Amino acid sequence: MRLNEYLSERQKLINEELDRYLPGEEEFPNILHKAMRHSVFAGGKRIRPILVMAGAESVGKDKELVLPTACAFEFIHTYSLIHDDLPAMDDDDLRRGQPTCHKVYGEAVAILAGDALLTRAFEVISANLSVPGVSAAAVARVVSIAAQGSGCAGMVGGQVADMEAEGKPADKDNMVYIHNHKTGALFRAALCAGAVLAGAGDSEVAALDKYGQYFGLAFQITDDILDVEGEAKILGKPVGSDEKNAKATYPALYGLEMSYRMAEENVAKAVDSLRHFTVKAEPLRQLARFLLTRSY
Numbered sequence: 001m002r003l004n005e006y007l008s009e010r011q012k013l014i015n016e017e018l019d020r021y022l023p024g025e026e027e028f029p030n031i032l033h034k035a036m037r038h039s040v041f042a043g044g045k046r047i048r049p050i051l052v053m054a055g056a057e058s059v060g061k062d063k064e065l066v067l068p069t070a071c072a073f074e075f076i077h078t079y080s081l082i083h084d085d086l087p088a089m090d091d092d093d094l095r096r097g098q099p100t101c102h103k104v105y106g107e108a109v110a111i112l113a114g115d116a117l118l119t120r121a122f123e124v125i126s127a128n129l130s131v132p133g134v135s136a137a138a139v140a141r142v143v144s145i146a147a148q149g150s151g152c153a154g155m156v157g158g159q160v161a162d163m164e165a166e167g168k169p170a171d172k173d174n175m176v177y178i179h180n181h182k183t184g185a186l187f188r189a190a191l192c193a194g195a196v197l198a199g200a201g202d203s204e205v206a207a208l209d210k211y212g213q214y215f216g217l218a219f220q221i222t223d224d225i226l227d228v229e230g231e232a233k234i235l236g237k238p239v240g241s242d243e244k245n246a247k248a249t250y251p252a253l254y255g256l257e258m259s260y261r262m263a264e265e266n267v268a269k270a271v272d273s274l275r276h277f278t279v280k281a282e283p284l285r286q287l288a289r290f291l292l293t294r295s296y
């Protein structure tokens with residue numbers, strides 16, 4: 001399997017499906033739908049939908065079975081980015097090199113576009129019921145998994161813990177809590193949702209959940225490393241010379257070399273979580289290893 005081809009084929013499929021599940025820009029109220037589409041189609045990597053599909057495939061089912069839910073996870077992710085960029089939070093003008101939603105459509109519309117994407121996500125999860133082979137019980141369980149992964153026990157909880165930590169001395173345990181919730185919870189939920197819709201057994205779901213936890217930490221550590229390296233490049237500093245102490249990050253707390261080793265450890269644990277899975281889990285194994293060499 002060539003991971004690059006796998007990823008671009010999945011991204012193309014997801015982009016087509018996302019288009020199908022979003023109201024058109026010509027539909028009233030146009031500004032809302034334009035704002036939703038602006039952020040959904042601003043060039044994301046589509047990792048969460050890919051994890052939903054890979055979760056289902058790892059237990060032997062086709063990706064087509066979970067396409068609506070895969071889109072739902074991208075909607076939840078996009079809502080979180082729109083809200084994260086708002087002046088009340090990170091106050092960012094650019095995301096993925098493009099103007100943020102509130103910069104183009106104003107704050108009020110951006111807030112509502114985020115709200116609409118989050119609610120649309122649950123509508124689209126329920127649409128997964130019309131896919132033959134998916135049980136109503138599985139869809140109900142996925143509603144709960146998605147809500148927990150994105151809400152106060154998951155991503156929103158992590159975001160608030162992150163805000164609360166700002167300006168305080170870095171605390172390693174708190175940093176792990178923040179990453180597990182802000183970033184990891186949605187990855188875990190995506191994997192489990194795909195598996196549950198595919199009829200996976202409890203031990204398979206638990207193994208994918210573990211994989212998601214280690215994958216999430218490795219993703220965050222490599223994200224922090226890329227940030228430091230990117231900043232060093234832009235500012236012309238040697239890598240590692242900047243103490244990014246304003247925020248608790250792995251490189252700030254452990255240094256770059258140790259952070260990379262920690263990413264490797266988490267990747268190894270993620271791969272090991274899948275030891276009882278067949279070759280059908282190969283994309284997940286490769287995706288985890290890919291984190292160590294990614295440049296974006």
Ligand code: GRG
Nearest residue numbers: 044045046047080081083084155156159182183
């Ligand atoms: C506002 C409820 C709420 C939550 C915000 C996702 C998030 C929580 C904040 C974004 C800031 C951030 C750097 C989070 C940690 C890492 C992360 C989730 C990065 C973005 O995910 P990617 O790399 O993004 O999958 P793309 O652009 O590929 O979609």
